[in-house]
Amino acid sequence: MLDARAPKAAEGEAPVTAAPPPMVPSSSEREAQQNYLEGVIYYQKGDYEKARASWRKAKGLAPAGSDTANDARAGLEKIAALYGETPDAPGKAPKNLKSAPEKKDEHEALQTYFTGLIHYQKGDLARARVEWTRAKALAPAGSSVMSDATAALDRLDKDEASTGGDRKK
Numbered sequence: 001m002l003d004a005r006a007p008k009a010a011e012g013e014a015p016v017t018a019a020p021p022p023m024v025p026s027s028s029e030r031e032a033q034q035n036y037l038e039g040v041i042y043y044q045k046g047d048y049e050k051a052r053a054s055w056r057k058a059k060g061l062a063p064a065g066s067d068t069a070n071d072a073r074a075g076l077e078k079i080a081a082l083y084g085e086t087p088d089a090p091g092k093a094p095k096n097l098k099s100a101p102e103k104k105d106e107h108e109a110l111q112t113y114f115t116g117l118i119h120y121q122k123g124d125l126a127r128a129r130v131e132w133t134r135a136k137a138l139a140p141a142g143s144s145v146m147s148d149a150t151a152a153l154d155r156l157d158k159d160e161a162s163t164g165g166d167r168k169k
Contacts, residue, residue, distance in 0.1 A: 028062075035054045036071055038050075039054030040075070043079075045111075056076065109138035109146075110139075113132060113139075113145055125159070125160065128152075132152045132156070135149040136153070
């Protein structure tokens with residue numbers, strides 16, 4: 001039965017149909033995405049064992065070929081590169097990765113950079129600037145965190161110049 005309120009097609013045209021509803025991920029896909037993101041956080045903190053466990057779980061839950069499955073596989077490959085050929089062998093654990101000063105500073109700089117992103121997304125530009133400036137100070141010279149924080153501060157300057165500082169400060 002046709003709905004009288006539905007839009008009608010002109011004569012000779014295909015009938016007008018409603019757009020399909022957006023794809024909503026299943027609960028296992030959401031859980032896979034959550035595990036992947038947990039793995040990213042553990043990896044950034046230098047807790048590679050927890051990162052590996054989270055990424056393995058994400059890979060198992062995610063549909064084959066999905067972005068989440070591919071991202072989890074890539075994360076597992078990063079960890080395998082840290083540990084060498086046999087990542088499960090206790091003697092092959094990476095030595096002092098968490099305690100190396102440069103790695104520790106880089107992880108802290110990355111976390112600080114992400115904190116700045118959160119403040120920026122909330123519209124708190126002053127706090128974003130503080131976090132990104134701190135991230136630059138913590139990041140090792142030439143690191144991706146250093147260049148990302150620099151680019152973020154440049155964008156913040158351009159945003160403030162174009163809006164005249166209208167956003168929350």
